[in-house]
Amino acid sequence: MRSKQEEKLSKFLSLVLRHHPEAIGITIQREGGWARVDALLKGMKTSGRQMDFSLLEKIVREDAKMRYSFSTDKRYIRANQGHSIDVDLGLAQKQPPDVLYHGTAARFLDSIKAAGITRQGRQYIHLSADLQTATAVGRRHGAPAVLSIDSARMAEQDTAFYLSENGVWLCRHVPWEYVRDIYYPQK
Ligand code: HQG
Numbered sequence: 113m114r115s116k117q118e119e120k121l122s123k124f125l126s127l128v129l130r131h132h133p134e135a136i137g138i139t140i141q142r143e144g145g146w147a148r149v150d151a152l153l154k155g156m157k158t159s160g161r162q163m164d165f166s167l168l169e170k171i172v173r174e175d176a177k178m179r180y181s182f183s184t185d186k187r188y189i190r191a192n193q194g195h196s197i198d199v200d201l202g203l204a205q206k207q208p209p210d211v212l213y214h215g216t217a218a219r220f221l222d223s224i225k226a227a228g229i230t231r232q233g234r235q236y237i238h239l240s241a242d243l244q245t246a247t248a249v250g251r252r253h254g255a256p257a258v259l260s261i262d263s264a265r266m267a268e269q270d271t272a273f274y275l276s277e278n279g280v281w282l283c284r285h286v287p288w289e290y291v292r293d294i295y296y297p298q299k
Contacts, residue, residue, distance in 0.1 A: 114174055121156075121163055122171050126179060128152070129191040135159070145199030146188035178278035193276035196233045203274040203282070210264040211292070212239040212281050215250025218257040218296065229259070229286040236274070236282035239263070247297045258295040259286075266290050 114122075129147060133140045136155030140147045149165070156163040163171075172180045172189070182189050190201070214229055214237065224230075229237050240246040243258055250256030266286070267273060274282045 114171075118167070118171055118174075121161060121167070122175060122179075124161065125168075125171065126191060126194065128155075129180065129189070130195045131197060133197070140190075140197060140199060142199055143202075144188075145190040145195065145201050146183065147190065149182070149187055149189050152189060181277055192278040193236070193238070193280045193282065195235050199235070201276075203276065205272045206275045208239075208263040208267055208273040208275075208281055209241050210262075212241060212261045212263040213243050213246035214239050214259045214261060214286065215246035215248065216257055216259065217250060217253035218255045220253070221257055221294070224259075225288050228288050231284065236284060237286065239281040239283065239286075241279075241281065243295065243297075250297075256297055258297060260292045260295070261286055262290045262292050 128135055128138070129140065129145075133147060136152070136159045138147055138151045138155045149168070153163060153165060153168065168189070169182075169186075172182060179191055179194070180189055181192055190199075192201075216224065216229070231237055238249065239261060240249065243260075246258045247256055250258055263273065263281075266283070271283055271285075276282060
């Protein structure tokens with residue numbers, strides 16, 4: 113079980129590894145998106161956060177979405193997806209399932225109809241193979257809407273898709289013409 117404090121540290125770890133390494137004075141290698149574990153722990157400490165290696169290991173191991181990975185020697189750590197900073201995780205292009213889902217808020221739909229699904233500051237937009245996950249993602253922003261995407265046709269027409277280590281499908285842009293259906297999940 114995770115304590116409230118661990119949840120909080122995990123959220124902060126996401127922020128550091130995906131968006132703001134400078135918040136604790138560390139750098140992230142562009143190649144691979146790795147941060148040094150010793151520098152990370154030192155930065156956590158100097159910014160007043162209690163985190164030793166075994167707590168970091170626990171947070172990584174117990175993360176419900178497997179957001180982080182260690183290198184094999186555990187000297188480096190990275191986020192598996194969600195970056196806004198420029199990193200190259202070295203993900204191979206992959207053939208997606210025929211249909212993917214994107215969860216969003218119903219109030220964003222007009223704008224999405226006009227511009228398509230755009231990255232909003234992240235490196236990729238995030239898609240799921242199942243409706244349930246997409247619903248949970250959409251709900252983070254308010255009353256959810258889930259879009260089903262004709263990923264087979266997009267791939268056929270040369271859109272690159274990637275699968276993160278923790279099972280999130282990624283691509284750069286979904287023009288509105290590839291949206292098949294809109295669902296408004298009630299629960
Ligand atoms: C929306 C979480 C207006 C987009 C999740 C989304 C995910 C537009 C929001 C991961 C738009 C951006 C990412 C347009 C897209 N006009 N709004 N043209 N195009 N949007 O948080 O996909 O828990 O950057 O639909 O599980 O919600 O942090 O993206 O609603 O995997 O690990 O703009 O974050 O993972 O929001 O979430 P976000 P997201 P973690």
